[in-house]
Amino acid sequence: MSQEMSILNDLNPEETTEWIEALDAVLREEGPERAHFLIEQLVAYSRQSGINLPYKANTAYLNTIPPEKEAKSPGDAEIERRLRSYIRWNAMAMVQNANTRNPELGGHIATFASSATLYDVGFNHFFHARSKDHGGDLVYFQGHASPGIYARAFLEGRLQPEQLQRFRREIGEKGLSSYPHPWLMPDFWQFPTVSMGLGPIMAIYQARFTRYLHNRGILNTDKRKIWAFLGDGEMDEPESKGALAMAGREKLDNLIFVVNCNLQRLDGPVRGDGKIIQELESDFRGAGWNVIKVVWGSYWDPLLARDTKGLLRKRMEEVVDGDYQNYKAKDGAYVREHFFGAYPELLEMVANMSDEDIWRLNRGGHDPHKVYAAYHQAMQHTGQPTVILAKTVKGYGMGHAGEGLNITHQKKKMDIKAVKQFRDRFNIPLTDEQLSEEVPFYKPEPDSPEMIYLHERRKALGGYLPVREQHAPLLQIPGLSLFDTVLKGSGEHALSTTMVFMRILSVLLRNQKLGKYLVPIVPDEARTFGMDGLFQQYGIYSAIGQLFEPQDAGQMAWYREDIKGQVLEEGINEAGAVCSWIAAATAYANHGIQMIPFYIYYSMFGFQRVGDLMWAAGDMQARGFLMGGTAGRTTLAGEGLQHQDGHSQLLQSAIPNCVSYDPAYGYELAVIIHDGLRRMYQEGEAVFYYITVMNEDYVQPAMPANVESGILKGIYRLNKDRGKSQVQLLGSGTIMREVIAAADLLKNEFDIQADIWSVTSYSELRREGLSVERWNRLHPTKKPNISYVEKCLSSTEGPIVAASDYMKIVADQIRPFIHKRYTVLGTDGYGRSDTRAALRDFFEVNRFHIVVTALKTLADEGVITMKVVEQAIKQYSIDPEKAEPTTV
């Protein structure tokens, strides 16, 4: 404490003044660059001399770019202002009208009101569309600002008034989705951003992936920028800031964040007692970003120029965000009294200004000149990503209906008085009579200077945005024989499906046509999955190559980094890794090229940990493979409760376009991956795959004849001969082998013949079953269809028993389509560490439990007596009073 005090206290003011005067002379005579240099030298010398000088990442609460250094916009400011006003108006009208007709629809006026200028300057001067000589910028629009983006597309003629009237009414006629959703508007939106925090992290990994494509020589991505528009409240999401350091480390100067600092989150101020801009400045700078603050608008410039004593600057520093917000909810007189009134000299400074003049003192983010200068500098900056922290007013222009009010985020409707004020403030040429409950949209005549300007600007920037194009050429996938080495089985060699997957991956990587499109992604678990062999052969992507000699240099599987490396080794970082996967899996829409990403990870840390990003991937119609490694609650054995996954095969089923499989054998895996390649990259289907692979070693059989179709549909019979079977056993994944062992026991010890079925996908069977059931329901007089699973099982003999390494509900998915006794075994409950055998006994999915279950169902049907069942329980030393696995 005392040391801090001595740093802060001025022990010798006279000496201090001398130093400052010296610096002042340099500033005057030689300019700020020289002054900066000298200070850096002094700091460096101090550090060398042993003074601990902690880094201070904040600059003054002023614009980073001084007025004399601002690049001037070449645009017509007056026309741009008018266009921006019309866009503001139509955005407001869209939300207003939707809620006049249907108050339940909701919507947001205030977010776009605060960010209209930030977008407009981008649209008029910076955002480049995909065109002949430009790959296209990728813009992540803030989700809640969607009405403003629609309003611009309406002026551009890309959306019709009928569509604007159907904002948030998407069913039936063509409407507009509430937020950016490529699934719902596949020709318009590219990036779903409204789940807070996903936009920023996806944008960072998109920028990185764009570089990866470039460095690997696959695409020239020079000139392309990734813009992400975010909210200051949104920056509180861990995902928003979690990957900032990566962007700094990889020097992603193709990335520009624009944080709309309107100081308000949903419930109130973001940092009422502090300053969000200052906090974010130090966060970003610490992570290696170029920070451009746009705090004050041009009207402040003359005042700051007259602030020779620094009192205005002092006042700017000491006021907290809660007050700044409040000023804008009040009026000029209030600002005079409460802001300038703190010091008589400041009151004097504004004495000649009217209250209106004071009210007009604008925030940087509402000043197109300041915003232009910031964007211009961001475009020029090299070697770092840039963040622009723009101070704005939430609900700008909404007046008493929302401007700066705590309730403004939820505001979906303004009263007529506020609507008229809004019209007057932005000079919308509509009369009182034209304004009723229904607020008309306004669009100038096509030959008006505004419209001509609007189209000219976009033409100069290559076309209109946002637009989602699916122009990537489809790939030709070779026949299944590509995977012959896998299809022929492993002989006597025991290996896990994870290793089979590695073989499949190697075959694909080696393939002359497909190899270069592959993107293997792993979150620091490559050795777990046996992927380390890829390091030397395909290289780990590193933006700067490899500057060190790796410890294992000279070994066969050495740790090789390369700027052309193909493997994305993401570190312990599932959120980032899945964002890389998303960028690659949507490259067909955003880069015009189909990449084939395989993301392999601990299955427990997938849907459970980053499920919202996977949901977003579904929305974006990602095409790629998610490989859930070391899957299965009893198969991972020793790792215990946090690692043993018994439910990812359930969680995936929530995503409608996620196709999922739990294969038991290598050939099943090969058939599934092959068909996935065909469906996604040859046919261009909007699906992605989730496949679990396990780490248990066993002999992989050769593929029997005529099973491909069953593997893909989700079930096929494994036993060749179909004798007089009395019971049907269903198995999947590693538990398949317990099912086969159970069938042997039933035959050898109870003389009961069982059919054995391999179920590769309960969720695919269920989806098809539900679809058939629905069709039958809606076509009651037509001949009913029969689902595939019903076709397979209805003609079989005896009851059915299923076992898997997942929760019982996974196998239960097909129950509605089975009109027989159906009993399911699964691994409900928390995992724990032990051997596979002990775990399978504990969770009651081993061969003995399968036998007992089969016997019980047969006894229920009267085929055998209950005595036989009881005897089996004894024989296999099963404790009937054993605690239920879900309770311990």
Added chain:
Amino acid sequence: MSTEQTIKIPDLGDVDTVDVVEILTEPGQSVAEGAPLLTLENQKTAMELPAPVNGVIKNILVSLGDKVSAGTDVVIIEAEDAEQPKPENTAEPKPPEPEQQKSASAAPAQTAAQRPAADTSATTS
């Protein structure tokens, strides 16, 4: 003058032996440095043995299913003279296909990363 080299299995780290599960080349084939020659696998990992130099495969000394360990002789390659152009048959990514050409035409030039040196013993032929 060309040089015949016997390619040996390099240091396998903490792995003792691996199985030869795929042979990806044949005698007489021209290969580029880095092109995969064999796939080696054990229960924990799989890896490809790359060609250490541009050259022509003279002989393959192992069969499918063989167990090999560090130092095992596996392939004899006749190394090409350094001045000769690289053969086409390589595992290197090829330039983008025509359909992607418009955006790929100015793909950046990168210095090729150093390929791992497989353990070789050279004899002059």
